[in-house]
Amino acid sequence: MRETTDNFFTIGELADMFGISKQTLQYYDRIGLLSPEFISENGYRHYSIHQYLELDVITRLRKLHMSIPHIRAYLEQRNESSLEQILLDKEQECRAVIAENEQLLRKLQFIQESLKECRHEICGTITLRHYPEHFLSVTDIPETEDGKGRIMFYAEHALGTTSANPPLGRTTGWIVRSGEFLHARQVPVTRAYFSFLPEPKDKEAPPSSVTAAKKRSRRQGAALPESRRAIFPAGLYLSLNFQGVFFTRYADLAASIRDFLVQHHLQEAGDLYVLPLKNHWLTRNTAAYVTKLLLPVQHIAP
Template sequence: MKKFLSISEVAEYAGISRRTLIYYDQIDLFKPKKIGENGYRYYTFDQYGEIDAILILKALNMPLDDIRTFLKRRNPDYTQKELLNQRDKVTRKIQELEQIRTALDGYISRHEKLTEVDFEQLSFQYREKEYFVVSDLIEPSDDSSTFQIYSRFYSLIQSRDIFSGYPIGFLVDGRVLDEGHIHLSPYRALVRIPEDRLELYAENQLITRPAGYYVSGFVRDEIHQLSDFSDRFKKYLQEQGLVIDGDIWELMWQDEIATANREQQIFEVMLPVRSKSGKPLG
């Protein structure tokens, strides 16, 4: 009666390669019962339960080091404990993947939105309040200082909020609309934070974009376009009997992920407004 199985027979049974079984031997995970004088590895029939356990645990995404420890300690209670631990790890991984998918959906929807944008159109609409982490004041003419401020700013924010797929924002003093090129003015960088995550940040790091009526439009980061855009904004406000009621809020819908050309970057500019006459809007 045959007492031993060759490495090829075990590999065929397990659906893995001979090279994998050799590696399992080298790391003391699954070793042959004996090695012949010819150097061949031989296994016994009662080892199929052990290779089955390895295959099951590997399919459950357990690392090989953990499987090796598991096999040495396994009993019903230990097995239950370790499987619960592994389920917790998988749950966290699923949550991480869902966050990545949400970010991808955000980037994709931004592109889709921009394919429908009319750059000549200004809109007037009510917007709900949103929350942002805000940076220190940035002087665009000082590259060294700008780099340092951004470094400190991003170090304060959890990566899932930075890479959420939502456009990074900027806050500019509303008075600069009359001064021409708003992108040459001092500004603060903004990263939107969901309301249920506000408690993770210090109060002095946060700023709220108030709910209310805003005039908004899209513009590329080109000098002549920005100048024309500011003129159209001022003309629209005058025609509609509106005045700026706060600072300028911007969102960069097309950023360095989409283009290496700065002039192809696209911003949505939002101005909070009120009626010049004092009458309620809406």
């Protein structure tokens, strides 16, 4: 036992000097990061000037959000190059977090803008509009798939598309053959799911979100098709916003569009794109859903 404790700090004194709790110092002792110089017979912990200096390094590194393993490694090999390395590692980690938060911020801002746009959407009026070309992520669906299988395809597509890049479209939409929609007497079959994607820097390479979906399907061993990059063609589109659910309103929607095509000497020029604007994200009432139909069209001689 030491004859005097005058030149040593108690656990309370040391904790107060660094603005930390006594429990933190006890934890450091348990994990072997910083132990007291000695423990007196009455159980009090006493720390020396050496432990004070060690704790100064530990607390400063903790304020930089350094992990305990990194701090332990630095204390064992303390020099300028080691400090420089852990600072560089932390800088890279911070930049990655900043990039992730910036992407999250863009997604939040996009959703807010989408909500504002949705409030101003007019339903029930057919319009014609020229749309620019966009990149799409598309997941094809076998026609033999049942309802559960189609939901699984939808989930796989949505997960793969949104994991790497914020989509440009409000949500995942679906593609229907225009002929089936306009002329069939039964519910049109969804042939694919799609999402608008940011334009990749390398136009020869697929967007990273599509690649992520491919890797996930292979890793899970699922019998699901891989998403592919496709093009939303630039051109003239018939646009119609409507309330309700597409698969219960398809007949009257098709009739309205057929009449419009005849009156304006137009014909369909590609697949029908169905894009939800207001869905289960915003309401439980399916009658209040708002969906946009986009049908590429071309003029024909009267």
